[in-house]
Amino acid sequence: MKTVQIVDPILGVRAFSVTIPATWVYDGTVLRPHFGTSMVLRTSSPDGLTGLQIFPKYNWLATSDPSMQRFYQNVDVRKMGPMKADEYLRKYVLPEIRSQATVVGPEPMPQFHRLAENDARQNAEFATQSQRNGRRAPHVMSDAARYRIQYDFNGHPEDESIVVLSSVTDIPEANGTTxxxxxxxxxxxxxxxxxxxxxxxxxxxxxxxxxxxEWVQKQTQFALQNAQAQQRAILSNADSWRRRNQAVFEASMKNTAAKEKARHDGAVATADHMGDVQGMVDPSTGETGKVSNQFNYSYVDENGNVVHTNSATYNPNAELRGNWTQLQPLKP
Structure with a gap:
């Protein structure tokens, strides 16, 4: 027997190892689908007739939240509701990876009870976390199916047992569930x-x-850095719009005299120009604040996040979570 290592091509470190017969051949990698990572492995005897293969992970989703529907509209991921592992194996897995195979039939899954035990532990953790943060808890439910199939491999008749492990995670959203x-x-x-x-x-x-x-730790850091980089690219100002407009409101209340207000507005305009910011108003609430003046269009969501663009056709409501309102220039 020999133990071989599979390296993550992105991080350049060992992701996982597997022990196989000394004469067997193998290859493997780590893929990154839309959610998480996918370990892929293929190992077999030298003639290729006996072997084990772990196929790429499949992802799909459904959401009842309108903002999330807009968010996922242009994401290249299957949009469909949850289904049992048995149904998904027959409808999608077998046609894609063993399209010429003959299905002999289902086989028993004696380890199925372990999935339910793992789900119970995970859901208990979700419940504990939700009690701390006051939010609705996600819920996970797993399933499994196993089928025996037959096909010819390079002219040799083969038997194969394919196992599918599936899970559905319900994530509460503001106006529905993903x-x-x-x-x-x-x-x-x-x-x-x-x-x-x-x-x-x-x-x-x-x-x-x-x-x-070590790979798990590096992958966690890598995913976090990617998420932060994406957020920085979308949100050009990390301060809350709501906090800013409250400060502006309090300052404006002190300037009641028209003459003083005029001088104040002139000074603010000059300072804004030098500081590359400008006053804006949320037309849906009347609240005011300051944003960068380096962009032609700015939008704010219900949480005070701001996104800027120079494109007249860009609409964050079609691509981002939440409800976005275009800000209007604040007249002196």
Whole structure:
């Protein structure tokens, strides 16, 4: 036996290792679909007739929240409701990865009870967190299916057992729920009539997979940095619009004399120009504040976040979460 390492091509570090027979060949990588990461592995005997394969992870979603529907409108991810692992395996997995195979039928899943136990622990953690932050708790539910199929591989008849593990996470939104689904498929194959005798070895290979803790830490940091970079690219001002307009309101209340107000406005305009900011008003609320004057258009959402653009056709309501209102220049 030998232990081989699979390197994350983005981070350049070992992501996971697996122990396989000494003469077996292998390849693998780490993919990054829309949600999280996907470990991919293919290992087999030198003739390719006996082997184990972990296929790329599948993602899909559905949401009842109008703002999230707009957000995901241009995201290249399947939009469909949750489905049982059995249904997804037959409708999507088999047609895409084993389109020429003959389905023999379903097989038992003796480890299914572990999924329910893991779900119970995860949902208990969600409930505890929601009590701390006062928000509605997400909820996760897992499922599994296993099918035996048959096909020819380079002229050799093969048996393969494919297992799909799926999960649905319900995420409460402001005006509905987003249901994120994912599924991973693993196939164990051998020459026709020999699979049952080799399943124990193939299962041992799958169980030998070990994820590197250092990679988990680096991947977490990488994902966080990407999220922060994306947020910085979208939100040009980290201060809350609501806090700014409150300060401006309090300052304006002190300037009641028209003459003093005129001088004040002139001074503010000069300072704004030198500081690359300008006064703006939210037409939906009448609240005022200051934003960068380096852009032609500015929008604010219900949480006080501001996004700027020079495009007359850009509309953040079509791409971002929340409800966005275009700000109007504040007249002196």
């Amino acid at each position: 249901r994120l689904s994912e599924a991973t498929a693993t196939g164990a194959r051998a020459p026709r009539g020999q699979l049952d005798g080799r399943l124990q070895m193939l299962t041992a290979i799958a169980n030998s997979i070990k994820v590197d803790p």
